[in-house]
Amino acid sequence: MSPEPLSRPRIVAAAIELIEREGADAVSMRRIAGELGVGVMSLYNHVPNKAALLDAVAETVLSEIEFADDPDAEWTERVRIQARAFRQIAHHYPRCTMVVVSRQLQSAAGLLPVERALATLRSAGFGGEEAVRILRTFIAYIVGSLLREVGVTPTFAPVHHSQAEIGKVDPVLFPETSSLAAELGACDHEAEFEFGLELLIRAIAVERGRHG
Amino acid sequence: MSPEPLSRPRIVAAAIELIEREGADAVSMRRIAGELGVGVMSLYNHVPNKAALLDAVAETVLSEIEFADDPDAEWTERVRIQARAFRQIAHHYPRCTMVVVSRQLQSAAGLLPVERALATLRSAGFGGEEAVRILRTFIAYIVGSLLREVGVTPTFAPVHHSQAEIGKVDPVLFPETSSLAAELGACDHEAEFEFGLELLIRAIAVERGRHG
């Protein structure tokens, strides 16, 4: 079937493709082996186990985000760009997003965005402790936004049917929720993301103005 | 073993206890049945399947968060309190947090916090669309924070060993990361959470002052 030799990158690529095509639940070692036209146990010559394979998936996805950093730009613009770069994950690999977010990796791929962000913040004049704090705040916001965007978090990212679903809430028990059904049922993820991002950036800008 | 009759709440409680004791991966229908001293298939008389059981777990955990809302307080304080209430989850049910966050539920338990938050924001004078936007921003931040807190997100919530781990990063490839190893290795989750929360609340307060 495939003349090229089995290899770790080929296995990871097959896993990513499978996740995007059929969802993370569909991933099994047998399934991946099938995709590659290969025996199941052959995979274990290149990957120690399934958990490590999923880590590799996360790492690969993470390493593919494209940073277009301009060191001469305002730090606010640089932060914006880095945050948006992260959000690309949800676009390029929507079904992998949960995998990426739900495993913690201490590999280089996971560290590089951290390094960039810290460098940006430090060069903007923030202290070390401050930079770490700000970074953590942004990551929390970004991770939470991605989860909503890929439809995993309970706040009405319309999974394409919720328009109908949402009308069902009892208007006397949940007056606000039901009167805002239209707004809750629709979600322009990009606008939503930008809104919170801008909010955070502005808040941090005034923070910096106050004591530094 | 247990004279009390099997029931859905007893099953859910056993599942929660098991998750907290051994982690979400340890959950299996057989395992839960074992905990209850009961045959596996008996569970299916009360719960349609495992996914529904996990939904029930999420719903139960969510329904146990305690809101101490004071309708007379400033909206900023009310938002603070509601956000902190959510964070209780990570304290009371740390290992369940991922389960809660990773399933979207449209049940009453999931809707009640939404309703409360919307009511608070509307009564503070925000428009409908605005309120929904702000709510989504807060939820993104809170969810992201919880994930970091329960040690699932790749930004160095010290899993209790990372102090050692973190020293390992190459100082020439990752100068900032390695020079800030101490700050990255430690994390006062409460302070961290409060920092971002305050940032968001202040930002929204000025937002409101500007056009409404």
Place this chain on the structure above:
DNA sequence: ATTGACGCACGTACACCGTACGTGCCACGC
């Protein structure tokens, strides 16, 4: 050229998983 070792694809086997289905008990309404 022969042999040895090693890398790697693969099959088999095992323990565990979710759950469809059938069986039997027991407590209730008629």
Place this chain on the structure above:
DNA sequence: GCGTGGCACGTACGGTGTACGTGCGTCAAT
């Protein structure tokens, strides 16, 4: 007294991750 329905339970099937053994191809040293 008798049906009936709810519920606990056992068995069984198709799926999972992976430990282990086997055999083949290639390359190194003799």
